[in-house]
Amino acid sequence: MTVIVNDTGFHADDWTQGYCGTTAANDSVALDLPSDTQPEDVALTPTLQMIRVDFPSSADGRGFTIARALRLRGYTGRLRARGHVLADQYAMARRSGFDEVEIDDALAARQPADQWAARADWENHNYQARLRG
Numbered sequence: 557m558t559v560i561v562n563d564t565g566f567h568a569d570d571w572t573q574g575y576c577g578t579t580a581a582n583d584s585v586a587l588d589l590p591s592d593t594q595p596e597d598v599a600l601t602p603t604l605q606m607i608r609v610d611f612p613s614s615a616d617g618r619g620f621t622i623a624r625a626l627r628l629r630g631y632t633g634r635l636r637a638r639g640h641v642l643a644d645q646y647a648m649a650r651r652s653g654f655d656e657v658e659i660d661d662a663l664a665a666r667q668p669a670d671q672w673a674a675r676a677d678w679e680n681h682n683y684q685a686r687l688r689g
Contacts, residue, residue: 564676585605627652
């Protein structure tokens with residue numbers, strides 16, 4: 557099982573439409589991207605509603621770059637980080653463009669909802685906001 561984390565806490569996964577790989581057809585509604593995806597190679601079609609980006613390790617930050625690049629290219633649909641994202645990385649995930657994070661039950665048990673909630677005010681708790689004073 558998995559847990560979906562967003563700014564309001566832990567939730568059950570409500571996405572039921574499945575995922576296609578990176579070479580999806582034009583009518584795909586969701587893509588599942590590996591961490592080595594080149595964002596410029598992703599076809600942003602009008603039917604695309606969800607993109608899920610894999611994080612194979614908490615030390616692998618390529619997913620943050622993919623999210624930012626997709627948002628800069630104009631993608632406005634749902635963007636989900638999946639895998640080894642830690643509570644400490646939640647603010648970075650949100651700032652880079654992710655709407656939510658998908659973690660497994662084991663990680664949710666080690667890092668409960670209160671640890672993620674402590675980072676939910678990600679817009680006000682960054683070094684730039686502190687510098688602006």
